[in-house]
Amino acid sequence: MTNKEIAEIFSQIADILDIKGENPFKIRAYQKAVRVIGGLSEEIRAIHERDGLREIDGIGVAIAKKIGELVETGKLEYYEREKASIPEGLLSMLKVPDLGPKKVRALHEKLGIDTLQKLEEAARAGKLRQLAGFGEKTEQNILHGIELLKRGRERILLGTATEVAETIVEELSKLKEVSVAVAAGSLRRQKETIGDIDILVVSRDPKKVMDTFTNLDCVGEIVAKGGTKSSVRTHEDVQVDVRVVERKSFGAALQYFTGSQAHNVEVREIAVKRGLKVNEYGVFDVKSGKMVAGKTEEEVYAALDLPVIPPELREGMGEIDAARSGQLPDLLEPQQVRGDLHVHTRWSDGKHSIEEIVEACRSLGYKYVGIADHSQSLNVANGLTVEELEKQIELIRKVNRKLKGFRVLAGTEVDIMSDGSLDFPDELLAKLDFVVASIHSGFKQSREKLTDRIRSAMENPHVSILGHPTGRLIGRRDPLDINVVEILELAKETGTAVELNAHHMRLDLNDVHLRKAKELGVTISIGTDAHVMDELSSMRYGVATARRGWLEAKHVLNTLPASKLLKALKSK
DNA sequence: GCCGTTTTCGGCCCGACTGTTTTCAGTCG
Numbered sequence: 001m002t003n004k005e006i007a008e009i010f011s012q013i014a015d016i017l018d019i020k021g022e023n024p025f026k027i028r029a030y031q032k033a034v035r036v037i038g039g040l041s042e043e044i045r046a047i048h049e050r051d052g053l054r055e056i057d058g059i060g061v062a063i064a065k066k067i068g069e070l071v072e073t074g075k076l077e078y079y080e081r082e083k084a085s086i087p088e089g090l091l092s093m094l095k096v097p098d099l100g101p102k103k104v105r106a107l108h109e110k111l112g113i114d115t116l117q118k119l120e121e122a123a124r125a126g127k128l129r130q131l132a133g134f135g136e137k138t139e140q141n142i143l144h145g146i147e148l149l150k151r152g153r154e155r156i157l158l159g160t161a162t163e164v165a166e167t168i169v170e171e172l173s174k175l176k177e178v179s180v181a182v183a184a185g186s187l188r189r190q191k192e193t194i195g196d197i198d199i200l201v202v203s204r205d206p207k208k209v210m211d212t213f214t215n216l217d218c219v220g221e222i223v224a225k226g227g228t229k230s231s232v233r234t235h236e237d238v239q240v241d242v243r244v245v246e247r248k249s250f251g252a253a254l255q256y257f258t259g260s261q262a263h264n265v266e267v268r269e270i271a272v273k274r275g276l277k278v279n280e281y282g283v284f285d286v287k288s289g290k291m292v293a294g295k296t297e298e299e300v301y302a303a304l305d306l307p308v309i310p311p312e313l314r315e316g317m318g319e320i321d322a323a324r325s326g327q328l329p330d331l332l333e334p335q336q337v338r339g340d341l342h343v344h345t346r347w348s349d350g351k352h353s354i355e356e357i358v359e360a361c362r363s364l365g366y367k368y369v370g371i372a373d374h375s376q377s378l379n380v381a382n383g384l385t386v387e388e389l390e391k392q393i394e395l396i397r398k399v400n401r402k403l404k405g406f407r408v409l410a411g412t413e414v415d416i417m418s419d420g421s422l423d424f425p426d427e428l429l430a431k432l433d434f435v436v437a438s439i440h441s442g443f444k445q446s447r448e449k450l451t452d453r454i455r456s457a458m459e460n461p462h463v464s465i466l467g468h469p470t471g472r473l474i475g476r477r478d479p480l481d482i483n484v485v486e487i488l489e490l491a492k493e494t495g496t497a498v499e500l501n502a503h504h505m506r507l508d509l510n511d512v513h514l515r516k517a518k519e520l521g522v523t524i525s526i527g528t529d530a531h532v533m534d535e536l537s538s539m540r541y542g543v544a545t546a547r548r549g550w551l552e553a554k555h556v557l558n559t560l561p562a563s564k565l566l567k568a569l570k571s572k
Numbered sequence: 573g574c575c576g577t578t579t580t581c582g583g584c585c586c587g588a589c590t591g592t593t594t595t596c597a598g599t600c601g
Contacts, residue, residue: 025584029573060574098590100599135592185601198601226589241601243588256586261601268585273578279586 003044006070007037009079010063015091016082018101032058035262039317041516042485045071057318089115096145098138106131120146155193156238157474158541159504162187164218164238165197171216172242177205180250184257185241188311190544192474192507196231196239198257206244213242249281251296256280262316263309270304270320278304312547332546336553337539338561339368341465342413342436342499342527347392348373349381350531354392354399354408360533362406368562370409370527371396372436372467375423377415381440384412386428393431407562409433413467418442420456422463429462434569436499436527438467439480447481454487458496464569465525465557466491468501468508476505484513488522495572497523497557500549502542503535514549523568524549525557 014030017023036058037044047053048071053064070076086108093104093116107113110131113122120143122128128139156164165183172181178201182188185198203209206228214222214230223231228244245253256264256279264278271278275286282294283303293299301308306323310331313319322328343357344350352360354371361369373392374383384392389412396410411434415423418441422429429435437457445453457463469487470479491498498517501508506529509517517524526542528535546556553559560568 023573026573028584032574058574062573098599102598133592133597137591141590196601224589229588231589257601259601261585264601265585272585277586281587 001045001070001074003037003040006044006067007034009070009076010034010037010066012091013079013082015094015101016086019086019090019094019105021101021105029058029060029063032262033063035316039315039512041512043483046485087114089118092116093119096142096149098141098145103133103138106133116146116149151237154475155195157504158187158190158192158194158507158544159538161194161197161238164234164236164240165199167218168197168199168213168216168240168242172199172201172209172213175203175208175212177208178203179247182254184254185259188258189260189314190312190541190548192504192510192545196241199240199242200250200253200257201242201244202247202250203244204246209242209244245280247295248291249294251298251300252278252282252294253280255297255300258311258314260315263314263319266316266320267304270306274304276303310547312544313550315548329550330552332543332551332553332556332559334540334543335365336559337366337526337543337556339366339370339409339558339565340528340530340536340539341370341409341411341434341525341558342372342467342501342529343369343536344373344413344529344531345371347388348378348383352533354395356533357536358399358403358406358408360536364536364539367405368407368409368565370411370434370436370558372411372413372434372527374440375412375414377417377423378440383415383423386424389424389428390431409566411435413438414463415440416453416457418445418453420453422457422460426460426462429460432462433566434464435462436465436467437463439471443471443477443480447483450480450482451486454482455490458490458494461572463496464572465497465499465527467499467527468506468529469498470508470510470513472508473505474507479508484509485516485520488513488517488520491517491522492520497525500524500526500542500546502526502528502538502540502545503530504538504541507541507545509549511545511548514546514551518549518551518555523557524551524555527558 010030011034014027017027036056048068053059053067066076090104090108093099113119123139123143128134129136165187169181172178180202182200184200186194187197201209210225210230214225214232218234219232220235221233223233231241233239268278277284277286282291283300284291293303298308309319309323345354346352374381376383376385393410396408399408410432412432413436416437416439417423458466472479528538530536
């Protein structure tokens, strides 16, 4: 039973208890467990077996016991019992936007509605408005919510969200009434996927901002429009919320709207213990009601005796303890990256020549670039033959002789074949500056087989970097069935670096595993996997994800100067 | 259900917006 499956069960338990109207704090405890389990890099079975569950913040006696039962028997009696106590369809009704546990319960108790279909029929027939607390508008909203649910409100990729947000921020910034417009929320925390985009605006004329925002060309539908807060859905079905605040509250509002919710709850709990109250308007002394901070985030955190915590860390995953004890990491900064270690050229399936890429990378301020075209077996990507790669190496040597203050590294992205061998002979690999080894086929193999393949690749002395280790495409293709922690341990043993593929559809390794890699002392290499020029800028998402994994420059291979990098690559 | 430099019992973050309401519950983030 995987961590994900266990988290899903607890999530359902929380929903069931919610519908049954149980103690909200109990529900919150289950929800916290779901979040905490989602943040575990280690497999929960292993933690259970070494009796470590109770050390995890948010896992107490009761939940630890339930995890034990799930791990050992694959079942949870309590869950089965709770699940049987309400009709299954109520859980899917809960997924309808604007429909919460209270309304779901009322619909079931008063009208016997227990499936989405019955709900839709009853709403169409105008039967819902007879219920207390329901009206015609609610009926319409429920129908609309069901439509949205059918359409599938997927979270969007970080790269997509960034583009939408930057456009809107730019538009709002044009208003003379606007002094600041900035993205907050999960986008500011740089999560790999974004549910909706939050934008915070400082203005003395909120109405003007609301009017402008809700009338932007990109707006498909206005979800809500108030005096200081409005929500819209764009034509591409991305929800965007804009909130206007006064300058004196900007820091508090930014802190508040950046979240995460879990982080904010912890922040406010600290405040409460100090006789303070934190909301989006500021930090207030409870007794006197006086505002003690709010203009900047620095002020807000300082009022609680905390340093500013980088947004990427604000997930309620130990960052507040780290901040309190002065243990916050000195996170990787974009300008510390000295080169890209995974770029394709038109020699395989990229669009540009080596010379063009060199020029682009120099203008990005890099000191080197690693060329890593595909290997011979990857026909779909026009992989290089042995002869072609030898020619490419020669060309790179030639290009390098002409360059000053910049270096092209000759490399390859060699396929790890289904039997674990590599797609190029060792003699050829030995001639390269670096070798990225990746899996591009046989994704469905068993866990043992996949692990063996990766192990034999990493045991090869010429393999410097394991490329996109889990092979996932966010929202499209599941990660390989591998035990990532085990792979990381192997990487440490064999002295192989592990890639953080910065492409916004991959971000592979992810934040959780990066944090584990750091803990294990595994070196991370950030590469964009760029096939066209524009994709070189994906490095920003790589850096962001590295920061979410608590990485510092010293953990990242391509922060090294060229000479040290080459030495590090050869020293395996 | 979790947790503890006030507590092993009694707490557990905070406010905007909506819709259905003449003062508030539900939902959301």
